[in-house]
Amino acid sequence: xxKTTQPPSMDCAEGRAANxxxxxxxxxxxxxxxxxxxxxxxxxxxxxxxxxxxETNEMASLIITEDRKSSTLILPHAxxxxxxxxxxxxxxxDDYKLSFGAGTTVTVRA
Amino acid sequence: xxxxxxxxRHKITKRGQNVTFRCDxxxxxxxxxxxxxxxxQGPEFLTYFQNEAQLEKSRLxxxxxxxxxxxxxxxxxxxxxxxxxxxxxxxxASSSTPTSGSIHEQYFGPGTRLTVx
Numbered sequence: 001x002x003k004t005t006q007p008p009s010m011d012c013a014e015g016r017a018a019n020x021x022x023x024x025x026x027x028x029x030x031x032x033x034x035x036x037x038x039x040x041x042x043x044x045x046x047x048x049x050x051x052x053x054x055e056t057n058e059m060a061s062l063i064i065t066e067d068r069k070s071s072t073l074i075l076p077h078a079x080x081x082x083x084x085x086x087x088x089x090x091x092x093x094d095d096y097k098l099s100f101g102a103g104t105t106v107t108v109r110a
Numbered sequence: 111x112x113x114x115x116x117x118x119r120h121k122i123t124k125r126g127q128n129v130t131f132r133c134d135x136x137x138x139x140x141x142x143x144x145x146x147x148x149x150x151q152g153p154e155f156l157t158y159f160q161n162e163a164q165l166e167k168s169r170l171x172x173x174x175x176x177x178x179x180x181x182x183x184x185x186x187x188x189x190x191x192x193x194x195x196x197x198x199x200x201x202x203a204s205s206s207t208p209t210s211g212s213i214h215e216q217y218f219g220p221g222t223r224l225t226v227x
Binding site for chain 2: 049
């Protein structure tokens, strides 16, 4: 009963922007969109989250469509250290647990 | 305090043995979570604590699994009579209690990789 759909893998050139799509067509009005990433042999790391508006922090930007049925995580200048599995998660404010799918394996190539 | 720590990082055990893992959360966090991750899959929720109270256990947590957080600080996860299917990465995370209308992100430890032979 996955709430999100992500491509299984994508490649990106070092120094270029990486645009990671996520579909969440059944998202409800008060569910947030969260992104985590997991570098090999490490635990997941929080990146960013949003409800309706686009968000930006030091790691990435999150663009959420007006109908909220999809979003895009943007890594503006990908580096080799951004190679990881990226997870898109939708979550209610009072959800205490994270429901991870299989994510997108992003490989940044020199 | 630099983050969530877990010990050991790796554990190899023989089928039928008991194992115990420890998690030390970020000190000011009162919520603690355990997840399990098998190869090629995302982490799956096992259980969570608010302070010392265990508030939910997933169906994945069979009766061979037990978790404690005796003083609301560190937590242990014990697996009794290990089976080969228990081989996985066991991840611990912690967070603050969210205030109304907000969510606090979870901070994960590096995990304990269990191999049951």
